[in-house]
Amino acid sequence: MAGSRLTPSRPCRKMVAPIPSPFPSRSDPLPMDVTEKAQTAARGRRIRRENVERILKAAELVFAEAGCAGATMADIADKAGLPKANLHYYFGTKEDLYRAVLDNILRLWLDPLAGLDASADPATALTAYIRAKMDASRLRPNASKVFANEILHGASQIGEFLAEDLRRLVDRKAAVIEQWISEGRMAPVDPRQFFFMIWSMTQHYADFEVQVRTVLGRKKLTRDDFAHFTAEVVRMVLRAGGLAPPDDPVSCTGGVPGES
Template sequence: MAGGRIRQENEALILRAAEYVFARAGFAGATMNEIATRAGVPKSNLHYYFRTKQALYRAVLAHTLALWLSETDIIGAEQRPQVALEQYIRAKMRLSASHPDASRVFANELLHGAPEIRDVLSGALRALVARKAGVIREWIARGEMASVDPQHLFFTIWAATQTYADFESQVCAVLGVSHLGQRDYEQATDHLVRLLLRGCGLEPAGLAVELSSTRGESHEF
């Protein structure tokens, strides 16, 4: 299974190209031809390394799922909610900025009813959200934040952060830019942190209470 160096390299090349193509065309719209051309390998090698188009798609999805399920470690009862939630939102936005194609592949899969990852969603993801929802309920019970439905809070954070990757074309059209730059992402992040923390009855930990548009610090991207 481990295979030689050539195999490893080619598989990595193909997976990257596949993510790019699947993100733009969806599963049905993507062609093995396009992926092969982009990866710089002969078309039929795709079938050599990944038996079918579906197998290749699943391999790409596995990568996006790993990204998707990460990052929630920040949310623990021992943390202060304003710190944990702010860090979580920032982490999710960094993910949208750094891996927009992974986000789009995942979004496309959900949009079409999640045929390939249904089990993971109602298994691992559901369990993960249940755990983290418990933490949020504890914060609420302690009076550390306003009463917010924890599950729906996750839906809102996911939707609000991923929209910058998934629906970039809409965001760009409204903002009048050709693509989202670092500054755009910084503005969007600050907007979301303020809006959502205030919505949870919290104040951003490190930011001035001041609502002016100039920010105190800039975050890496």
């Protein structure tokens, strides 16, 4: 399940771990009745699944708040309601746990973009994409923060993901934008810069949430706040792509370009 697309390279910091501890495998050497054994195994799997889930959830929170190096296993264990040793039982090392958290996040990242389809209407498709990204920022801000932190510090764990999976997907989706442009349905933008715009704007509301909140003078961002942000982002991005919605009061005001 975990570690599929991740580079098993550099840890958060130079860490202790002189011995590469192998992942512990389950073994039941005790002789038992068959049905009884099956029941025990089933319960064991359920407990494992629940614990893994709780650990991953707590880890995402702590990694988001403190970063990879700043996070401590003790803190994660506390928030998961389990003793620290259990984290090592399930995940081996802190780095392994960090990669497992990241691996969960990468799925969130690719799925919305994969939906962009050339046969759809540009404004409709882009609006849906932006909404999906804004929903992700609202509902999974910690996932976004962990991802941002990983990129910010060099993407040592997900470098391969960026170079392979993401790059290929972006190449395909850039072709979609280019097709729209060549059909005259969009302004001629650099497709990749256009994606950077959408990513940075939408993720900003998760990653820089403190700044957004403070500048707006809010104690907490509500669902209504996010609805407003989303509407504004959609409007601005569509206009940036030459896709002004018809209900827009100002459609096209002339302006003087900057001193080139």
